[in-house]
Amino acid sequence: MAQTMWDDVKEGQEISLTEQTSSQRLVIWAAASGDFYQIHYDDNFAKGNNLPDIIVHGALKGMLVGRLLDEFAGDKGWIEMWDVSYRGMDKAREDITIWGKVTKKYQEGGKNLVDLDVGVKKVDGTETTPGRATVSLPKK
Amino acid sequence: MPEELPDLTPEMKAAIGKSGPPTTYEVTSLGIRTFGRAVGYKNPIYFDAAAAKAAGHKDLVAPPGYLGMPVFNPNATAGRGVDFETPFKRNLNGGTGVFPLERVYAGDVLDAVTTLVELKLDRGRLGQMLIRTSETVYTRKSDGKVVAKTRGTGLSY
Numbered sequence: 208m209a210q211t212m213w214d215d216v217k218e219g220q221e222i223s224l225t226e227q228t229s230s231q232r233l234v235i236w237a238a239a240s241g242d243f244y245q246i247h248y249d250d251n252f253a254k255g256n257n258l259p260d261i262i263v264h265g266a267l268k269g270m271l272v273g274r275l276l277d278e279f280a281g282d283k284g285w286i287e288m289w290d291v292s293y294r295g296m297d298k299a300r301e302d303i304t305i306w307g308k309v310t311k312k313y314q315e316g317g318k319n320l321v322d323l324d325v326g327v328k329k330v331d332g333t334e335t336t337p338g339r340a341t342v343s344l345p346k347k
Numbered sequence: 348m349p350e351e352l353p354d355l356t357p358e359m360k361a362a363i364g365k366s367g368p369p370t371t372y373e374v375t376s377l378g379i380r381t382f383g384r385a386v387g388y389k390n391p392i393y394f395d396a397a398a399a400k401a402a403g404h405k406d407l408v409a410p411p412g413y414l415g416m417p418v419f420n421p422n423a424t425a426g427r428g429v430d431f432e433t434p435f436k437r438n439l440n441g442g443t444g445v446f447p448l449e450r451v452y453a454g455d456v457l458d459a460v461t462t463l464v465e466l467k468l469d470r471g472r473l474g475q476m477l478i479r480t481s482e483t484v485y486t487r488k489s490d491g492k493v494v495a496k497t498r499g500t501g502l503s504y
Contacts, residue, residue, distance in 0.1 A: 224387075226387060232385065236386075238385075239378070239382040239384070239385040239386075240385075241416050241417070264440075265441075266440060269442075269443040269445075270385075270386050270412050270413075271386060273386070273410070273411045273412040273445060274387060274410065277388075277390075282390075282392070285447070286411050286445075286447055287446070288444065288446045289444070289445055290442070290443070290444035290445075291444075292441065292442035292500070293439070293442055338442075
């Protein structure tokens with residue numbers, strides 16, 4: 208994968224991933240995270256808790272934002288931080304789009320930094336997981 | 348619906364700023380690969396130790412945000428945070444912040460200490476909620492380095 212260079216990044220630049228949220232993926236996430244709450248894989252349990260369907264783990268959405276940033280930062284970059292809020296539920300089995308938009312490009316403390324707004328959108332465009340991030344990148 | 352609280356209880360107020368006992372997290376090759384698979388990573392440094400070494404790493408690399416799993420012990424009491432009595436029995440994950448500080452590798456063993464930094468009552472569409480913000484510091488046992496800090500928001504209603 209091509210390395211993103213700080214010099215080439217522009218404020219307003221957008222990055223995104225579209226991901227599926229099958230029950231199988233949520234089960235793999237349950238194993239990876241140790242979060243075995245049944246609202247994420249047991250249809251009857253979820254409906255018994257007044258949910259429309261099983262729902263995507265908030266933490267999986269948070270870590271998908273981490274992957275978007277990691278792929279943007281590349282092997283020579285570094286994620287300084289990311290922080291997201293789980294504001295809305297995402298029903299499983301619907302695609303989600305993980306996105307980032309560069310809001311600021313600057314140098315500080317010897318680092319070449321980029322701030323981004325990040326989030327996760329449903330198919331209908333509703334934002335469920337707004338947040339922000341800072342990534343440091345190599346300079347030419 | 349749980350009983351409404353006019354204010355935080357004295358026990359809740361006393362818990363703010365307190366830290367729980369350290370919890371041991373193990374970062375294993377299996378754990379890294381399962382996390383990488385669930386999140387959809389493709390970078391071989393997260394799946395193949397030889398590829399990670401060829402890229403200059405000492406072992407299989409943990410993707411950002413992966414800090415292993417707490418060691419499961421069916422005979423230990425649960426809970427890594429600060430406990431208090433609460434009428435709110437249902438919990439939702441409100442948010443996650445991650446501050447990666449060092450690369451984490453397969454074989455690392457981390458000590459995680461969680462501190463309750465803020466506790467407040469609020470009202471949302473689920474009625475009255477208790478919002479707790481915690482910070483966890485992960486320290487690698489082998490070299491004493493803080494490898495990451497995380498911030499978590501929990502909503503109880």
